[in-house]
Amino acid sequence: LHETALVYRPKVIVCGASAYPREWDYERLRKIADEVGAYLFCDMxxxxxxxxxxxxxxxxxxxxxxxxxxxxxxxxxxxxxxxxRR
Known part of the structure; x- marks a missing residue:
């Protein structure tokens, strides 16, 4: 995800799923979002x-x-x- 975000520089990174058996690493996702200037959006x-x-x-x-x-x-x-958050 990090490499892909660096290439495409999305405005929003979306996380959340109905059938994902692992814990989400929100801290890591936020760091990636901050690095590329994106918002982190979580559908829980x-x-x-x-x-x-x-x-x-x-x-x-x-x-x-x-x-x-x-x-x-x-x-x-x-x-x-x-x-x-504002």
Missing amino acids: AHYSGLVAAQVVADPFKYAHIVTTTTHKSLRGPRAAMIFF
Whole structure:
């Protein structure tokens, strides 16, 4: 990813998945994003309940933008949330 980002210099790097068995290295992704001048965007809709329960890593410390839904692993009514830093 680092080499690809250096070549293409994206404006946004997206992370998050519904079927990814490993922990995301948000710190490393943020360093790559900062190096190429990109935003780090994390979609944690499928595992936000695990983030809330502190079972998996929390993307909020590193991501510029975090999105999630309330009805998947948070088990709330159907809705969505977008968090961003200025």
